[in-house]
Amino acid sequence: MSASTQVTVLWGPIALAGRPEPSNDQTMRTAAPAPALTRLAGRLRSELGSGSVITDEAARRTYECDGLTHYRSVPALVVLPDDAAGVQAVVRACHELGVPWVARGAGTGLSGGALPVADGVLIVTSRMRRVLELDLVNAVAVVEPGVANLAISQAVAAEGWFYAPDPSSQQVCTIGGNVAENSGGAHCVKYGFTVHHVIGMEVCTPAGELVWLGGRHADPPGYDLRGVFIGSEGTLGVATKVAVRLLRRPEAVVTLLAAFRTVADAGAATSAIIAAGLTPAAAEIMDALAIQAAERAVACDYPAGAGAVLIVELDGPAIEVEQEESTVRDLCQAAGAFEIRVAADSVERAEIWKGRKSAFAAVGRISPDYIVQDGVIPRTALAKVLAEIDALAAAAGIRVANVFHAGDGNLHPLVLYDAAVTGALAAAEEVSGAILDLCVSHGGSITGEHGVGVDKAAKLPRMFGPDDLDTMQLVRCAFDPRGLANPGKVFPTPRLCGEQPRHRSAGDATEAAARRVGIEAW
Amino acid sequence: MVNGIRTETPTTTAEVAQVLRSAATDGARVLVRGAGTTLHWGGSPSHVDIELDTRGLTGVVAHEPGDLVATVRAGTRLVEFQEALGEAGQRLSLSAGSPEATVGGVLASGETGPLRLRHGAGRDLLIGVEFVRADGVVARSGGRVVKNVAGYDLGKVLCGSYGTLGVITTATFRLHPRPRARAWVVADVPTLSQLDAPLRAAATSTVAPSAVEVDLPGSGDTVATLAVMIEGSPAGVDARCAALQQVLRGSATSTTPPEWWGRYPFGPADVALRLSVGVAALPAAIAQLRSAAGADVPVRGSAGVGVVHATLPGDLSGDALRDTVTTARTGTESAGSVIVLAAPPHLRDSLDLWGPVPGLDLMQRMKAQFDPDGRFVSGRFVGGI
Numbered sequence: 001m002s003a004s005t006q007v008t009v010l011w012g013p014i015a016l017a018g019r020p021e022p023s024n025d026q027t028m029r030t031a032a033p034a035p036a037l038t039r040l041a042g043r044l045r046s047e048l049g050s051g052s053v054i055t056d057e058a059a060r061r062t063y064e065c066d067g068l069t070h071y072r073s074v075p076a077l078v079v080l081p082d083d084a085a086g087v088q089a090v091v092r093a094c095h096e097l098g099v100p101w102v103a104r105g106a107g108t109g110l111s112g113g114a115l116p117v118a119d120g121v122l123i124v125t126s127r128m129r130r131v132l133e134l135d136l137v138n139a140v141a142v143v144e145p146g147v148a149n150l151a152i153s154q155a156v157a158a159e160g161w162f163y164a165p166d167p168s169s170q171q172v173c174t175i176g177g178n179v180a181e182n183s184g185g186a187h188c189v190k191y192g193f194t195v196h197h198v199i200g201m202e203v204c205t206p207a208g209e210l211v212w213l214g215g216r217h218a219d220p221p222g223y224d225l226r227g228v229f230i231g232s233e234g235t236l237g238v239a240t241k242v243a244v245r246l247l248r249r250p251e252a253v254v255t256l257l258a259a260f261r262t263v264a265d266a267g268a269a270t271s272a273i274i275a276a277g278l279t280p281a282a283a284e285i286m287d288a289l290a291i292q293a294a295e296r297a298v299a300c301d302y303p304a305g306a307g308a309v310l311i312v313e314l315d316g317p318a319i320e321v322e323q324e325e326s327t328v329r330d331l332c333q334a335a336g337a338f339e340i341r342v343a344a345d346s347v348e349r350a351e352i353w354k355g356r357k358s359a360f361a362a363v364g365r366i367s368p369d370y371i372v373q374d375g376v377i378p379r380t381a382l383a384k385v386l387a388e389i390d391a392l393a394a395a396a397g398i399r400v401a402n403v404f405h406a407g408d409g410n411l412h413p414l415v416l417y418d419a420a421v422t423g424a425l426a427a428a429e430e431v432s433g434a435i436l437d438l439c440v441s442h443g444g445s446i447t448g449e450h451g452v453g454v455d456k457a458a459k460l461p462r463m464f465g466p467d468d469l470d471t472m473q474l475v476r477c478a479f480d481p482r483g484l485a486n487p488g489k490v491f492p493t494p495r496l497c498g499e500q501p502r503h504r505s506a507g508d509a510t511e512a513a514a515r516r517v518g519i520e521a522w
Numbered sequence: 523m524v525n526g527i528r529t530e531t532p533t534t535t536a537e538v539a540q541v542l543r544s545a546a547t548d549g550a551r552v553l554v555r556g557a558g559t560t561l562h563w564g565g566s567p568s569h570v571d572i573e574l575d576t577r578g579l580t581g582v583v584a585h586e587p588g589d590l591v592a593t594v595r596a597g598t599r600l601v602e603f604q605e606a607l608g609e610a611g612q613r614l615s616l617s618a619g620s621p622e623a624t625v626g627g628v629l630a631s632g633e634t635g636p637l638r639l640r641h642g643a644g645r646d647l648l649i650g651v652e653f654v655r656a657d658g659v660v661a662r663s664g665g666r667v668v669k670n671v672a673g674y675d676l677g678k679v680l681c682g683s684y685g686t687l688g689v690i691t692t693a694t695f696r697l698h699p700r701p702r703a704r705a706w707v708v709a710d711v712p713t714l715s716q717l718d719a720p721l722r723a724a725a726t727s728t729v730a731p732s733a734v735e736v737d738l739p740g741s742g743d744t745v746a747t748l749a750v751m752i753e754g755s756p757a758g759v760d761a762r763c764a765a766l767q768q769v770l771r772g773s774a775t776s777t778t779p780p781e782w783w784g785r786y787p788f789g790p791a792d793v794a795l796r797l798s799v800g801v802a803a804l805p806a807a808i809a810q811l812r813s814a815a816g817a818d819v820p821v822r823g824s825a826g827v828g829v830v831h832a833t834l835p836g837d838l839s840g841d842a843l844r845d846t847v848t849t850a851r852t853g854t855e856s857a858g859s860v861i862v863l864a865a866p867p868h869l870r871d872s873l874d875l876w877g878p879v880p881g882l883d884l885m886q887r888m889k890a891q892f893d894p895d896g897r898f899v900s901g902r903f904v905g906g907i
Binding site (some may be wrong): 135137138139140181182184188189192193195196205209211212213215216217218219220221222223224225226227228230231232248249250251271274275277278279316317319320323376377378379380405408409410443444445446447448449450451452456460463464465467468469470471472474475476477478479490497498 | 586587588589590591611632642643645646655659660661662663665666667668669670671672673674675676678679681682683687698699700701702722725726727728729730754755757758761762796798799800801802803827828829857858859861876877879880881882883884885887888890891892894903904905
């Protein structure tokens with residue numbers, strides 16, 4: 001019985017965000033720990049101290065989901081190590097006892113990547129928050145995985161440096177989580193993703209070994225395992241120290257907001273900007289529905305009557321930014337912008353960004369429930385795909401608000417529904433899934449930054465054939481032949497790793513059966 | 523057939539797969555090659571039955587200028603690919619030591635160029651890859667869009683893998699617009715110990731250089747030359763060069779690169795080294811290497827990212843070379859690496875080309891998964907892979 005099959009049963013029917021269903025389904029049931037977990041808890045208490053090991057059910061339940069609250073599963077054990085050695089102790093014990101484990105940072109992920117395994121351990125990095133080293137002469141910082149993304153930039157801001165990737169959850173999301181997800185952000189159209197800025201990590205492998213992948217400098221000898229580890233969603237191990245590249249703050253930043261009558265016009269302006277040879281630091285579009293939500297939530301005061309707004313940020317040497325600003329203004333006007341605002345200072349910049357940054361949460365003001373989708377299309381297909389999304393939504397009688405990173409074709413359609421209405425969730429999920437199909441059929445991707453996690457594992461075969469997925473899992477087999485690290489995520493079907501099949505005694509089979517139905521007592 | 527080695531020149535991915543499947547049937551060992559401009563890099567290959575020459579896999583498969591993305595077959599020469607992209611005013615921000623080098627070869631050898639400071643290495647620009655496994659299975663990862671986190675990014679491990687994990691057949695890249703103008707600010711640095719300040723000032727300057735390269739010829743009147751490439755609008759480049767000249771004392775601006783720009787300091791018969799350290803540690807690492815070599819050996823490369831190449835004479839004795847490399851590595855283990863990229867066959871076999879390799883055990887396990895039968899020749903890569 002594979003790990004993924006077990007968890008599929010446990011994940012089963014989904015519980016809805018903010019609206020717990022009656023707990024008559026298996027989702028809300030706590031799978032109690034097997035004997036191995038009882039032994040594990042005792043061992044970890046003695047190795048890490050009892051304050052680092054949580055067995056109380058109510059306390060464990062607070063970790064039952066990440067930012068994708070549709071999926072819930074209470075971990076059998078939660079461990080909060082203080083340092084890399086603590087992580088190693090947990091992983092090593094799990095390895096020895098054959099217990100699956102999941103690493104979690106701040107739990108802001110939106111694909112269920114940090115969804116716990118009911119018969120496993122959740123390793124939470126929230127106590128690993130030290131900035132270990134700021135080496136500004138080499139433009140490198142070394143931090144623990146629980147350090148918040150924004151905290152790195154804050155630690156070096158006074159000296160004029162910053163850390164480039166900026167996911168919208170950057171105030172709380174952790175660098176360890178960013179490594180797992182290869183997080184991007186609004187500015188990755190110019191600056192790239194986590195993989196371009198994390199130059200090395202100490203990781204704990206699923207066998208419980210601490211090893212550096214990459215390093216403090218470029219081109220360490222051998223395979224670029226750092227590169228494949230980043231974005232592997234916790235399935236190859238857990239980062240215990242992270243070395244990041246720091247950048248100098250650009251001399252000038254200009255933030256411009258252009259209001260258009262239609263999304264198509266805003267998209268055309270974006271294409272024109274790219275075609276002119278400009279690389280904006282960010283290019284973001286919100287449609288009328290997203291603007292309406294943001295207005296209600298944060299009163300962002302975007303131009304009245306806008307069917308879409310395009311936010312363009314330009315940064316770099318002042319003289320270049322000045323010319324680019326003028327080009328962008330011209331191109332926006334040519335594409336039909338009826339109002340253009342330019343932030344005069346950082347306060348006005350924050351005003352412009354306020355609506356965009358609040359967009360996801362703001363949608364809660366216009367709909368009781370919604371699905372945040374994450375798909376990518378080639379930028380040139382933007383107008384066509386948006387029209388197709390409109391058609392899909394209209395046919396289903398469902399509203400879809402569009403917020404997206406226009407510069408790199410990363411769409412975040414927000415599919416609105418009311419869970420109180422019978423069948424509404426299913427209809428919304430159908431539209432949401434169809435949007436991903438659109439992305440794939442136009443040569444794009446099912447996820448640009450939120451990850452596959454548990455949410456999209458079943459959709460990965462829409463992008464990759466069996467041979468592709470089989471080959472990717474060769475890496476998994478090299479790192480984690482027993483599949484203990486974050487089982488059931490990313491890949492729809494785990495691969496057998498070509499080693500001796502894991503020996504299973506009759507007792508194991510009973511244990512596995514118990515795990516499936518989650519009936520064993522603590 | 524040369525020395526019992528058979529050359530296969532497949533022209534399609536399916537043919538590459540066929541070559542590998544037959545090799546598996548015959549138990550033949552396969553050496554994957556492009557133009558062969560870096561084929562002498564790494565250790566001596568153990569035994570070769572078949573040379574799989576990728577130069578039959580040519581052509582640009584797709585180029586969508588509006589998306590700044592292009593797909594190319596791996597045997598295409600990089601310069602030829604650049605010419606095609608140039609017609610749309612775009613480029614792949616990657617270059618190689620030789621005009622003959624193929625796209626696949628550049629990726630597999632991990633060659634980079636001066637633009638690395640601004641745009642990263644090949645693995646940073648590669649967004650999708652198709653390759654053939656040792657068992658002849660064709661696999662893909664990534665895709666045709668820049669932003670994509672679906673599945674593992676296998677392109678990363680193929681880059682710099684020396685063809686030990688698979689045969690790259692098609693590569694999809696993110697592109698950049700060609701700048702409208704560019705210029706070089708060039709400064710002579712009188713002593714090695716005076717390199718640190720201007721190097722770091724240039725690499726982290728808010729004039730945002732595209733490349734910061736250094737040349738230390740080791741002989742003649744010049745000790746070190748720092749050259750900084752600025753790209754942008756015509757007016758912007760002028761102003762930024764002027765600003766940088768204020769920072770780099772005694773510098774001058776030129777609209778053409780120094781003659782050494784983008785070239786390795788070594789020839790095919792030399793011992794070729796690569797030093798990778800933190801930018802601030804670079805001058806000391808160069809000094810240590812020269813002290814170990816007992817001579818001012820030529821050094822050149824991407825100082826702005828802390829990666830330079832160095833030349834040792836190919837007529838050194840094996841013992842002398844070993845001592846030099848060992849001494850150059852001393853103390854750099856945690857902060858950098860000194861790799862022997864290439865050495866004449868009679869020298870390389872008795873030399874530790876790579877130095878310490880953190881994660882070697884995982885790398886061996888990767889190799890065992892991807893190529894369990896050792897179809898691709900061993901010996902060239904770390905740990906004898």
